[in-house]
Amino acid sequence: MCQEPLRTSRDERRRSGSEGHVEHVERDPNPVACLLAVACTLLRVFADAFVNLYTRDIEAGLRFYRDLLGFTETFRTPRQGTPEHVELKLNGFGIGLGTVEAAKRVHGVDASPGSPAMVLVVWTDDVDTAFAELVSAGTAVIQTPHDTGDNNRNALLRDPDGNLVEIVAKVAKASSS
Numbered sequence: 001m002c003q004e005p006l007r008t009s010r011d012e013r014r015r016s017g018s019e020g021h022v023e024h025v026e027r028d029p030n031p032v033a034c035l036l037a038v039a040c041t042l043l044r045v046f047a048d049a050f051v052n053l054y055t056r057d058i059e060a061g062l063r064f065y066r067d068l069l070g071f072t073e074t075f076r077t078p079r080q081g082t083p084e085h086v087e088l089k090l091n092g093f094g095i096g097l098g099t100v101e102a103a104k105r106v107h108g109v110d111a112s113p114g115s116p117a118m119v120l121v122v123w124t125d126d127v128d129t130a131f132a133e134l135v136s137a138g139t140a141v142i143q144t145p146h147d148t149g150d151n152n153r154n155a156l157l158r159d160p161d162g163n164l165v166e167i168v169a170k171v172a173k174a175s176s177s
Helices: 010-016 031-045 058-068 100-107 127-136
Strands: 002-006 023-027 051-055 072-077 085-090 093-099 119-123 140-148 152-158 164-170
Touching (some): 051 100, 058 072, 058 085, 058 093, 127 140, 127 152, 127 164
Antiparallel strands (some): 002 023, 140 152, 152 164
């Protein structure tokens, strides 16, 4: 028999006194049904996601992501003074900025911002205009705007901590006359 863990909310577990308990419910032995049951469970377990970037200078990161790229701040801690963690959204996509000090203190992680292990891709309507605005604000350039495959125009820059940020736009296909 396929068994699917039955999850309850944290509040329900606290009320029932079974904080760490996960009850298993028997399911159909059909492997496809089991896979669908697990997929449905995961959809119920995970609600939202975002990328967390570690930063040496959270105020510089905020100026870049909030003020230059247009992300909206949705959460910060602490609320007063210099934050150690801030969450931002742009059209439903979320990022977090966390200080390297908080990463060490809270998670025991030695964060190394700027390593090219990832690139944050931000879509725009006009790469050349967005690129000019970012460069005029002092953003470090890795690659100037250029046309790439699939009718995309891209540019590659670095945020204040050296993380790669790619700006991309679709370009109009040249009409054949």
